[in-house]
Amino acid sequence: xxxxxxxxxxxxxxxxxxxxxxxxxxxxxxxxxxxxxxxxxxxxxxxxxxxxxxxxxxxxxxxxxxxxxxxxxxxxxxxxxxxxxxxxxxxxxxxxxxxxxxxxxxxxxxxxxxxxxxxxxxxxxxxxxxxxxxxxxxxxxxxxxxxxxxxxxxxxxxxxxxxxxxxxxxxxxxxxxxxxxxxxxxxxxxxxxxxxxxxxxxxxxxxxxxxxxxxxxxxxxxxxxxxxxxxxxxxxxxxxxxxxxxxxxxxxxxxxxxxxxxxxxxxxxxxxxxxxxxxxxxxxxxxxxxxxxxxxxxxxxxxxxxxxxxxxxxxxxxxxxxxxxxxxxxxxxxxxxxxxxxxxxxxxxxxxxxxxxxxxxxxxxxxxxxxxxxxxxxxxxxxxxxxxxxxxxxxxxxxxxxxxxxxxxxxxxxxxxxxxxxxxxxxxxxxxxxxxxxxxxxxxxxxxxxxxxxxxxxxxxxxxxxxxxxxxxxxxxxxxxxxxxxxxxxxxxxxxxxxxxxxxxxxxxxxxxxxxxxxxxxxxxxxxxxxxxxxxxxxxxxxxxxxxxxxxxxxxxxxxxxxxxxxxxxxxxxxxxxxxxxxxxxxxxxxxxxxxx
Numbered sequence: 001x002x003x004x005x006x007x008x009x010x011x012x013x014x015x016x017x018x019x020x021x022x023x024x025x026x027x028x029x030x031x032x033x034x035x036x037x038x039x040x041x042x043x044x045x046x047x048x049x050x051x052x053x054x055x056x057x058x059x060x061x062x063x064x065x066x067x068x069x070x071x072x073x074x075x076x077x078x079x080x081x082x083x084x085x086x087x088x089x090x091x092x093x094x095x096x097x098x099x100x101x102x103x104x105x106x107x108x109x110x111x112x113x114x115x116x117x118x119x120x121x122x123x124x125x126x127x128x129x130x131x132x133x134x135x136x137x138x139x140x141x142x143x144x145x146x147x148x149x150x151x152x153x154x155x156x157x158x159x160x161x162x163x164x165x166x167x168x169x170x171x172x173x174x175x176x177x178x179x180x181x182x183x184x185x186x187x188x189x190x191x192x193x194x195x196x197x198x199x200x201x202x203x204x205x206x207x208x209x210x211x212x213x214x215x216x217x218x219x220x221x222x223x224x225x226x227x228x229x230x231x232x233x234x235x236x237x238x239x240x241x242x243x244x245x246x247x248x249x250x251x252x253x254x255x256x257x258x259x260x261x262x263x264x265x266x267x268x269x270x271x272x273x274x275x276x277x278x279x280x281x282x283x284x285x286x287x288x289x290x291x292x293x294x295x296x297x298x299x300x301x302x303x304x305x306x307x308x309x310x311x312x313x314x315x316x317x318x319x320x321x322x323x324x325x326x327x328x329x330x331x332x333x334x335x336x337x338x339x340x341x342x343x344x345x346x347x348x349x350x351x352x353x354x355x356x357x358x359x360x361x362x363x364x365x366x367x368x369x370x371x372x373x374x375x376x377x378x379x380x381x382x383x384x385x386x387x388x389x390x391x392x393x394x395x396x397x398x399x400x401x402x403x404x405x406x407x408x409x410x411x412x413x414x415x416x417x418x419x420x421x422x423x424x425x426x427x428x429x430x431x432x433x434x435x436x437x438x439x440x441x442x443x444x445x446x447x448x449x450x451x452x453x454x455x456x457x458x459x460x461x462x463x464x465x466x467x468x469x470x471x472x473x474x475x476x477x478x479x480x481x482x483x484x485x486x487x488x489x490x491x492x493x494x495x496x497x498x499x500x501x502x503x504x505x506x507x508x509x510x511x512x513x514x515x516x517x518x519x520x521x522x523x524x525x526x527x528x529x530x531x532x533x534x535x536x537x538x539x540x541x542x543x544x545x546x547x548x549x550x551x552x553x554x555x556x557x558x559x560x561x562x563x564x565x566x567x568x569x570x571x572x573x574x575x576x577x578x579x580x581x582x583x584x585x586x587x588x589x590x591x592x593x594x595x596x597x
Contacts, residue, residue, distance in 0.1 A: 327365025
């Protein structure tokens with residue numbers, strides 16, 4: 001009997017139907033020489049400190065750092081999980097072969113490996129690796145099952161990540177709580193949550209310490225068109241008024257006109273973070289809400305695997321694209337112009353080197369049915385971005401007009417779209433106030449000017465003040481987490497951060513939610529601000545590695561190298577233990593205190 005294990009009951013049912021295992025049993029499906037069972041996400045977890053020794057049951061500074069001689073796993077304490085695991089264990093111990101049908105990623109690999117390890121499975125194991133849950137994809141996946149050993153580096157990277165998070169989280173949380181928490185609140189420290197909180201706290205201090213600077217802008221109206229002085233703003237009112245007086249009553253002359261053609265390429269396909277950013281901006285959805293919705297669309301077979309960090313497709317997807325477009329029946333007015341001719345294959349979209357485990361999020365071509373209103377909105381974004389990549393570039397003509405009055409130079413620019421190209425796909429979509437303003441500014445239509453023409457104008461001076469940085473919204477925080485590489489000086493680390501930033505795309509939403517639950521951050525309308533507790537916690541952390549993007553950059557690079565067999569997992573853990581000992585020593589020597597909100 002072949003035992004297949006999926007990550008959710010709903011996915012197990014899809015697989016069982018395709019394999020012909022249609023007899024429902026308690027905790028699994030059976031038929032056609034297959035038994036298809038499931039987990040509920042994580043059934044197992046790393047053991048807690050007290051599982052290793054009773055000495056670690058009580059929190060004490062003297063017991064730190066806690067470093068188990070060998071890490072072990074245990075079942076999560078839950079009656080439903082225990083019951084389902086008993087079913088899985090019985091099936092696996094009498095199986096001829098096991099097929100790991102977990103989510104095709106690092107976390108999915110870890111979930112199922114731990115279950116097989118706990119169940120003491122001895123038979124050969126194969127791996128199903130698919131990017132969508134359509135019947136075609138699952139059949140294709142079962143026809144090309146790989147040996148589990150091919151995914152050993154992926155498992156080792158996931159295990160190293162889990163052990164690393166345990167070592168740092170368990171020890172640093174106890175360390176900071178006991179040293180600074182005064183038994184009033186657990187001060188939770190984490191490899192990802194702490195540098196994320198540090199970003200928000202840093203923004204808090206940038207705003208709090210901001211000193212506004214006064215400046216003046218000189219502009220003039222000529223033929224109903226606003227021209228701005230080319231030298232930029234004036235920092236001195238005296239200089240600004242001197243320039244204003246100089247040009248008042250003097251004619252304005254057009255000195256140069258430059259027109260050139262340009263193109264704008266279609267927007268990239270979505271990875272998880274960019275989808276979360278757009279959904280927050282357009283629909284005010286949190287990162288976690290977007291993740292739940294796109295996960296649901298994946299399980300309904302209408303979009304591909306969502307927990308991805310690439311905006312590219314692999315070359316093998318290209319032959320399937322025409323079929324996917326034909327499946328988008330509600331978008332025929334947009335897809336019909338693409339039919340009957342070869343689809344564009346751009347290197348900006350199709351690049352094997354930019355795709356690792358999975359490609360960008362795209363529709364599967366399966367017709368969506370029974371979607372909620374929010375699911376329809378998110379699906380619409382994914383579908384239109386996919387259609388747009390096959391449309392021509394948007395073509396425009398931009399014009400820059402220079403002018404002068406009494407020797408003071410001015411400039412204005414305008415842009416006219418000559419061929420909308422891919423913008424046709426998004427025509428008529430509602431845009432927010434900020435987008436509308438940016439569009440108006442960028443696509444301003446200018447009158448027809450002639451070089452040398454001259455006439456009266458109306459100059460004016462505006463007093464302004466510099467503005468502090470804006471508070472993070474969930475969209476801008478996600479981008480900050482993703483692009484944390486700019487905080488790192490080392491080039492190699494910066495490259496690693498560009499790809500993964502603070503955390504992984506699949507975990508950033510939960511990290512933000514954890515910070516809310518811990519009362520380290522709160523929402524003020526659309527903004528995310530640090531609480532007093534969060535501010536004080538970051539202030540008390542002297543060890544920069546704990547709160548900087550650099551630590552995450554180092555970890556992410558090494559974990560990725562483990563996945564590529566270019567770094568040793570044992571070395572990674574050994575280095576982490578050494579760093580942990582140093583952090584404990586530093587904190588124990590510190591005599592600061594922390595307030596609570």
